[in-house]
Amino acid sequence: xxxxxxxxxxxxxxxxxxxxxxxxxxxxxxxxxxxxxxxxxxxxxxxxxxxxxxxxxxxxxxxxxxxxxxxxxxxxxxxxxxxxxxxxxxxxxxxxxxxxxxxxxxxxxxxxxxxxxxxxxxxxxxxxxxxxxxxxxxxxxxxxxxxxxxxxxxxxxxxxxxxxxxxxxxxxxxxxxxxxxxxxxxxxxxxxxxxxxxxxxxxxxxxxxxxxxxxxxxxxxxxxxxxxxxxxxxxxxxxxxxxxxxxxxxxxxxxxxxxxxxxxxxxxxxxxxxxxxxxxxxxxxxxxxxxxxx
Amino acid sequence: xxxxxxxxxxxxxxxxxxxxxxxxxxxxxxxxxxxxxxxxxxxxxxxxxxxxxxxxxxxxxxxxxxxxxxxxxxxxxxxxxxxxxxxxxxxxxxxxxxxxxxxxxxxxxxxxxxxxxxxxxxxxxxxxxxxxxxxxxxxxxxxxxxxxxxxxxxxxxxxxxxxxxxxxxxxxxxxxxxxxxxxxxxxxxxxxxxxxxxxxxxxxxxxxxxxxxxxxxxxxxxxxxxxxxxxxxxxxxxxxxxxxxxxxxxxxxxxxxxxxxxxxxxxxxxxxxxxxxxxxxxxxxxxxxxxxxx
Numbered sequence: 001x002x003x004x005x006x007x008x009x010x011x012x013x014x015x016x017x018x019x020x021x022x023x024x025x026x027x028x029x030x031x032x033x034x035x036x037x038x039x040x041x042x043x044x045x046x047x048x049x050x051x052x053x054x055x056x057x058x059x060x061x062x063x064x065x066x067x068x069x070x071x072x073x074x075x076x077x078x079x080x081x082x083x084x085x086x087x088x089x090x091x092x093x094x095x096x097x098x099x100x101x102x103x104x105x106x107x108x109x110x111x112x113x114x115x116x117x118x119x120x121x122x123x124x125x126x127x128x129x130x131x132x133x134x135x136x137x138x139x140x141x142x143x144x145x146x147x148x149x150x151x152x153x154x155x156x157x158x159x160x161x162x163x164x165x166x167x168x169x170x171x172x173x174x175x176x177x178x179x180x181x182x183x184x185x186x187x188x189x190x191x192x193x194x195x196x197x198x199x200x201x202x203x204x205x206x207x208x209x210x211x212x213x214x215x216x217x218x219x220x221x222x223x224x225x226x227x228x229x230x231x232x233x234x235x236x237x238x239x240x241x242x243x244x245x246x247x248x249x250x251x252x253x254x255x256x257x258x259x260x261x262x263x264x265x266x267x268x269x270x271x272x273x274x275x276x277x278x279x280x281x282x283x284x285x286x287x288x289x290x291x292x293x294x
Numbered sequence: 295x296x297x298x299x300x301x302x303x304x305x306x307x308x309x310x311x312x313x314x315x316x317x318x319x320x321x322x323x324x325x326x327x328x329x330x331x332x333x334x335x336x337x338x339x340x341x342x343x344x345x346x347x348x349x350x351x352x353x354x355x356x357x358x359x360x361x362x363x364x365x366x367x368x369x370x371x372x373x374x375x376x377x378x379x380x381x382x383x384x385x386x387x388x389x390x391x392x393x394x395x396x397x398x399x400x401x402x403x404x405x406x407x408x409x410x411x412x413x414x415x416x417x418x419x420x421x422x423x424x425x426x427x428x429x430x431x432x433x434x435x436x437x438x439x440x441x442x443x444x445x446x447x448x449x450x451x452x453x454x455x456x457x458x459x460x461x462x463x464x465x466x467x468x469x470x471x472x473x474x475x476x477x478x479x480x481x482x483x484x485x486x487x488x489x490x491x492x493x494x495x496x497x498x499x500x501x502x503x504x505x506x507x508x509x510x511x512x513x514x515x516x517x518x519x520x521x522x523x524x525x526x527x528x529x530x531x532x533x534x535x536x537x538x539x540x541x542x543x544x545x546x547x548x549x550x551x552x553x554x555x556x557x558x559x560x561x562x563x564x565x566x567x568x569x570x571x572x573x574x575x576x577x578x579x580x581x582x583x584x585x586x587x588x
Contacts, residue, residue, distance in 0.1 A: 073559075122506075180503070181503050181506050182506070184493075184494055184497050184503040184507075185494065185503055185504075185506045185507040185511055186511065188490070188493070188494075189490060189511055189514050189515075191550060192486060192490055193514065193569075194550075194565065194566050194569040194570075195543065195546050195547050195550055195569075196482070196483060196486055196543065197569040197570075197572050197573045197577070198546050198565055198568055198569045198572070199478075199482070199539075199542050199543045199545075199546045200478055200479065200482075200572065201568055201569065201572040201576075202542060202546070203478050203539070203542055204572075204576070209474070209475050209478045209479055210479075210572070210576040210577060212416075212475050212476070212479045213478075213479040213576075213577045217479055217480065217483055217577070218577055219513060219516070220483050220487065220514060220516075220517060221483075221573050221577060222513070222514075222573075223514060224569045224570060224572075224573045225570055225573045225574055226566075226570070227570075228563050228566035228567040228569075228570055229563065231562075231566050232559055232562040232563045232566060235553075235554045235562050236554070236557055236559055236562070239554055239555075239557065242554060243551065243554055243555060245493075245497070246547070246550070246551050246554070247551075248493045248496060248497055249489065249490065249493045249547075250544075250547060250551070251493075252489050252492050252493045252496070253489050253540070253543075253544060253547070256485060256488075256489055256540070257537065257540050257541075257544070259529075260529045260530070260533055260536060260537055260540070261533075261537060263530055263533065265367075265526055265530055268525075268526040268529050268530070269522050269523065269526045271488065271492055272488050272522035272525050272526060273522045274492055274495055275487075275488040275489075275491040275492045275495065275518045275522075276488075276491075276518060276519055276520070276521075276522055278491050278492070278494065278495040278498075278504070278518075279491045279515050279516075279518045279519045280519055282495075282498070282504040282507075283491070283504060283507045283511070283512055283515060
């Protein structure tokens with residue numbers, strides 16, 4: 001039987017989800033919604049969606065599962081609109097990189113929040129938009145589910161089954177723990193990459209430095225090329241956890257600056273050595289352990 | 295005629311220089327010096343050096359050109375020792391990533407500072423040590439020369455000719471400008487990568503976050519795996535320029551934290567957009583323009 005799925009926001013995340021489901025051999029009919037008609041038309045040309053509409057109500061009509069793959073900043077408004085046009089049997093899930101704020105939006109906007117399945121696929125590239133979508137984006141990547149008290153078991157299992165088909169492995173944790181972990185390991189590094197490049201932009205005004213910012217530097221700042229709208233929304237919607245992580249970083253930076261200022265070679269060595277050991281053992285180790293299924 | 299070259303510090307930089315010269319077909323006899331006899335023996339086994347000694351005087355005996363490829367922190371001491379064991383015809387050059395401090399060391403330590411050629415090959419990986427050396431490390435990379443008033447033309451040209459043979463392109467600038475540019479584009483990102491990982495190390499104590507620090511994060515922090523001794527020395531020897539760059543970064547971070555704290559979406563968007571535009575146009579552009587010859 002054909003599964004009817006709506007994808008709200010047919011960019012890298014939503015588009016790749018659609019392509020992965022088709023690739024898995026699942027019989028799906030995919031409906032797309034977004035603000036830009038030309039983008040939706042392109043999604044249809046690329047075989048991502050079977051039909052589309054710039055009207056949300058029209059796009060989700062008859063669909064069993066709706067995936068919200070829009071920037072976190074518009075989730076609350078979309079959930080409120082969905083509250084007015086879906087019935088008690090429609091499952092809603094999301095792919096937002098912040099969970100508590102989206103759960104709050106679902107509780108406020110949906111009439112049946114038990115049918116809302118909060119999830120976060122840990123995948124992406126620095127490219128965004130429908131043209132960047134590809135079927136294997138989720139292969140061997142993790143999708144983190146953050147169900148809450150009211151989340152019903154059947155919708156949760158149905159959404160998990162779809163994500164399993166994309167080649168991802170699944171994990172479960174609380175929204176709070178999710179938001180803290182990703183503030184530290186994803187939002188903080190992105191904020192820092194933007195901050196580094198913005199700093200060089202300012203320094204370049206006095207002293208042409210950017211001409212020399214090639215090679216390894218360009219790898220390091222790759223993520224500063226990510227979508228500004230997405231990261232603005234992440235910062236606004238995971239504010240307490242990101243501020244806490246930035247606070248920890250500012251403390252670490254103060255220690256480093258003081259050690260350089262005081263020419264404290266032992267302190268500098270220890271600081272860099274702890275970072276190197278952490279990176280070489282814990283982070284590379286984490287990479288190797290990344291592919292689990294819950 | 296066989297050119298006799300001494301390499302002080304047969305690690306990634308010195309070892310790759312030797313391998314590149316041999317690969318270029320130049321008739322060279324390479325003498326190695328370092329503190330560790332087992333490392334020197336390994337350099338001989340790998341075909342990097344023809345002979346070696348843990349005595350600096352013995353290693354440089356009869357050599358026309360001496361390359362200092364040691365951590366910046368030991369350069370001054372090596373230059374002072376060389377002052378006592380080389381004559382007026384021996385050329386000394388270095389590969390340090392900080393230039394003014396090494397020039398100061400040459401002026402203080404060498405009897406013939408006119409024969410000292412300060413240079414910085416812009417190459418390296420996060421790996422260090424002789425095992426990491428390879429002949430093509432300098433292909434299409436830049437070597438920056440920072441000659442000063444007293445630098446004589448003939449030694450400068452002889453050292454340049456060797457570097458040309460490694461496949462590198464050459465540039466010239468003042469030591470001061472060099473140190474400022476690399477404080478911003480190299481020392482600052484390295485310090486920041488160490489700082490980010492050290493922050494996560496601290497945060498991991500309370501909340502197991504590092505298990506999730508895989509994928510893109512691991513690319514981003516790759517340079518935090520660099521040699522702590524080298525980076526301690528760089529921080530100590532390019533102190534004013536690095537402190538200035540870190541100060542600019544702290545200002546940028548304060549602006550970001552304030553914008554998040556005040557939920558100023560427009561400010562956050564502009565901040566991220568400037569960084570993205572800078573990265574996409576100036577930094578990738580710089581990469582494409584990287585291969586010039588002076």
